Amino acid sequence: MRINRLGNVYEGERLQLKLDTFEGRFDAVRFEFLRTGGQGEASRVEFLDDKRSVAHDVRYSTCERPPGASWMPAWAVTAQTVRFDLDTDTGEASGARLEFQGVPLLATPWISFPLSDARKSGVLPPTFNLDNQSGFETTVPYYLNLAPNRDATLYPTLMTRRGLDLGGEYRYLERPYSGQVRAAWMGHDRLRERDRWAYALQHQHALPGLDWLPGAGLRLNLNRVSDDDYWRDFPRTSTITNLAQRLLANEAVLSGGQGVWHYSLALQRWQTLGASRTLVPLQSDLIVAPYDRLPSLALRYRPDGLTLGGVGDWRFSADLDVTRFATRRLPQVWDGSSPGDQRTDLDGTRALGVLRLSRRWETPGWYVEPSLQWHARQYRFEQPLGDGRRSAGLALPTAAVDAGLFFERPATLFERAVVQTLEPRVVLAATPYRDQRLLPVYDSAAYDFNPATIFASNPYGGHDRIADLKTLTYGLTTRLYAPSDGAELASLGLAQRLRLQDQRVTLPNEGVAAQGRSDILLGATVNWTPEWSLGGTWQYNPARRTSVRTLLSARYRPGPYRVFSLAYRNNETTTARSRQLDLGWQWPLAALTGDGAPAAVPGRALGPQQWYGVGRLNYSFTDRRIVDLVAGFEYDAGCWIGRVVLERLQQSSTRANQRILFQLEFSGFSRLGSNPLQTLRTQVPRYQYLREDIDPPSRFERYE
Template identity: 45%
Template sequence: MKLRWRGFPLPPMVLLSLLMLRSHSASAQDDAWTEAPITLRRTPELIETIPPAERGTRPSIVDGDRLSGRPDLEVTVEGNASLRRGDTRITADRLEYRPPADTATATGNVHLNQAGNVYEGPELRLKVESFEGFFDHVRYTLLANGGHGEAERIDFVDPKVSVARHVTYTTCLRENRPGWMPDWMLSAVTMTTDSDTNLATATDAQITFLGVTTPSIPSVTFPLSNARQSGLLPPVIGFDTTNGFEYLQPYYWNIAPNRDLTLYPELMTSRGINVGTEFRYLEKNYSGQIRIDEMPSDSLRDRNRWGLWAKHDQKLDPKPFGLDSLSTSFNINRVSDDDYWRDFSHSPTLTSRTLTNEVDLNWSKGDWSGQARTLSYQTLQYAASPITPSYNRVPQITANYNKYDLHGFDVSGTLDYSRFEIDSAYSPTLNGIKQPNGERMVGNLQISRPWVTPGGYVIPKLLLHTASYQLDSPLASGATSISSVVPTVSLDSGLVFERDTSLFGSAWRQTLEPRAFYVRTPYRDQSQLPVYDTAANDISFATLYTENAFSGNDRISDTNTLTTGVTTRLIDPVTGAESARFGIAQRFRFSDQNVTLPGGTAVTDRSGDFILGGQVHWNPKWSIDGLAQYNMDTGKSTRDALTLRYTPAPYHTLTAAFRYQADSSTTANDGTKTVDFNWQWPLSELTRGLFGERKPGDPGRWYAVGRLSYSLHDRAMSDSLIGAEYNACCWVGRVVLERLVSGRTSPDTRLMFQIQFNGFGNIGSNPTSTLLQNIQGYKPLNTQTEEPSRFTNYD
């Protein structure tokens, strides 16, 4: 927004009103930390223009009931008069056109359409080609954003620029009823519009919202379309129980179609001033963004605070050594201290306490591919909720080979070298001593011979895993190097049966798909091997049909198991869409599993847990997802999850979920049980009469939004939010109260409030990103659409 004070002091109330107005495109992100950013383009947008050499050569087409005049000098049209040239058309009761001066005078029910912008009134005088002239007592509608209003007079400077005098402006839909007034309206002495810059500038302006009018504003600039513009973005205003009152005022600099920069100065009354800067770039072979935050003095923590976030991706060309592809990238995430994630609610670190820092180089050539990278983590520790850091890989070098249908065989192999390091304070214990840092070389080879037919498949596979370690200090056995070689054979097989059936009055194609998966891996003592990147797999349909019970490369489970299962699906025979799927699977063990992680015990159960799951998407409105893990020995469930979702229409979504996870450290029926509800729904449909019915032609509607997550075990609410939205067609109001509990000693509460004037500006803190993250199926009200074509209002 551009402010012009004309030398007079500005009252505080007017200043606050001005700062809350929007001066950027309607697609600009209001919460820059979490919402999708403004789109960068590699080349400028294509804009339809008429070359200057062709201007004046376009024909004028005149039409009407009665024509009179002198050829090439003047023509007068009466009754249904019309003049068209290019993208300009004039209709009126009477029209006079003089070709030598290229001037048109129209009177009586004048209608002017210029490239989709419509003007109506009693009298128009216009030089047609240069589009210079004036229109008295005019009613107008702009194509780009649907903005409309009335003016005593509009002066057309050229096809791009016009000046309206004593003008009103709004984006509320005009209603043909006596006494109608829009919910919000801008009134100004003058309003200059420029389609080249897509900006309108109003002077001596006042804004009326629901009958309340602001004091006079000397000058305000606002966008006419979704095009990117330099200027102030809507401020983010809120209150946080830790930071106090928060005021964030972004400034956006549209450097070029493929570059931009945004400044984020933020005032927090309990801390001080934080300044953020984000630069983004997009080129043919590379792109990225860099974000830096700096708070010189945090009065609450009494120290300097900073954050750095940077991403870069690049394709390297020309490619050496005849490579098919060569690319590099880096991803840097660093902050000044462990408390950063809790103290700065707009920070990217809010979603994670393990910050990744990675630089890699990727290549491919034929059946070969590889990567060289360094990967390290900054772990934000918190005494009330500590977490175990991951090992840094400095560096990791990998080469992969994949060859399919090599004389009927599929062959793949991987070679991986990694250097693992971690702070000794966080080193895990291995056989009674601190696990040392070290280097690991891994080789994996797989050879399979698939036999696949439409009715079934058989896939035998041979796997060989080798690992060699060189350690910085001795193990408990005194060795500084150790290695292992583990072979595996597996046999995967399945059948597919189909039949046509009828259920609930509809025709379906039903499948029955039994599957058997056998794995044999001999026992190899791996208890002395370090554990750098390995964890036990959770039991699921995916992991039951894998050869190794662990993820990573430090442990290969000794296995003599058979997994059997069956899946049935219901498929629409016309569209091929899957409407329902149900499955059951169980693993049978023929010998004990003796390879474990440090501190683990041998797995001796002969019959593993049953896994039952199902997904039903009977129609676009309803969906049900369920999963259960049942232990045959104890007769109890160890994990249950059920999600029910109802989405009958846009802006109507209800989701209910129940989750249970047994505590593996005890045999009692303990564990975590949570119930989760989230919703977006019109309040008038939930409580008819309380908020009023929606009448024909009335765009207003209240919506309830929120998420409530309750722990049955702790008998307490976890992270939750609740709020309301109001959609008045040309403006949207939102108020959301968020309460964060996870990872905190005391809850942190944040209030977010926003009024969005469509096509004009915003007030407050935008909670849209928070709602998108917490409510499944949430759809923002008045979602921005692409700009209309000039043929939308074609006459």
């Protein structure tokens, strides 16, 4: 007997069936499912009615069955009996086990599973990790399908060197709000001899019923851990994410707007893991916590366009902000003349107003954009400044003119037709001097010196330092475009800033920036062929006649699942000089032996029996050691994939966390072992997963 139903094929020796009640049996059945590509066999299938059936001595796998030979798949799920119920869309298996190469990996006397993509409560595949800090880790997740719009997952994790970590996640989705809560608790961690815990909450809530607050919405982002060492000891926990960072944000934001008006009210407090009590950390492993905002009220006005003096299309914006800044650091006051640290660190309230007006005149060959900014702020401090004041205020304007030209011409380069452009640009900016030395720095920092920020009218981000500038910034860029589709093939840019007077307003402990020319910035990109991508940025100091910062990058990608990236970074502009090399790769090993790699197969990488090398390495030339490392191998056997990855994460100058990740992925069924995929996706540039979701084949492909 052979039955082809919607592309799913069933074959057997004998079929007995009552057509009116759909009762009967099918002996020596072999089946093949179109959607998953899986196939199997059973000694017999008993049909109880048109919705229920029982299969005996079942074996299922996605490994191919060779024609005319006995079937011994590399992996298979076997069961004594499997009951199917289409009414409840569930199946129940008795005496089930998962075998790989004839070795049982998992076994259970009874298990229930869904028959479709619908969610169902139950045990998820376990994961295993081997860590030099926690020992052998085993996680057995349990999924709870609470409702169509709510679910939860429990993550109990046993760590042989530390104890039992109880983690969980709860997700919810309603029409006006949604979010998730994650938490973990470990009683008496043997590593630190104390209880450990963490939680994270993300919540978004639309508030359409507040007529007096149009478009209102509430956002909560709460993150908290038990102690300062949590980021070291739980850098990759599956329950609380992003804990490798040491700044955990806790914020509540009410925001909205209507038309040209926008508003926000925010409360923000940071948990800093290993926070210093002063602005200058006395220990190398301490960091400085940012200021908390308790609270911050902001109002923004952005009209679509204004008409001034009969000229339209003027862009105008007004920003108002009132923020109370608070910190748990020890207060520090500088009197303006004492040697040593020149920083003031005080709690206070800042009221801020920024008005901006600009207009752009533009044609295909040139543009001119004048702008005017009025920046005013008022402070009130909880302790007096170095000169005895408890309040301070200042206002100052900034005028700027941004102008540029565009030239282009057809050209031929290396026997290829291109369009070349020449784009000179000039920015003239002026801001008067206001003494700001004694004021604290709540949110200001120096911009990174790059081809984008060199044209900014203020070298500092934030609002606590507005530099007194009279600068002329000039640059020249040339680009090569493909005339057929406009793709940029190459670009080369050069820029420099000329200070027409000394810049006296600086950040604390910075010297006066003397008039004259700044460092020269040079940037280039080359994308001449789809396989190669090259780029670089150089910061050249004319006085020292040397490059003080260099970034060089290259990427070679000749085809799918073949990528190699290289980056070199050298920075001498900071106190601690750094020189690093960054390598990333995903490459089939067959391409290294000279045999060449086969063409890609839709949804299945380069086909079966393929080895891949994958990884990323960051090496520090100054420290002469590997800082971070992710390296391993993947083997695609067709119906299963094996992965082994070594991960090393540097946590301090003397301490690193290392673990081995290994995983067996049974195609179309499940994964067993660790979870290296998340690490590979985040660490390896342009990493491609060996299995991709594709549209299922049509049932008409098996039409008979």
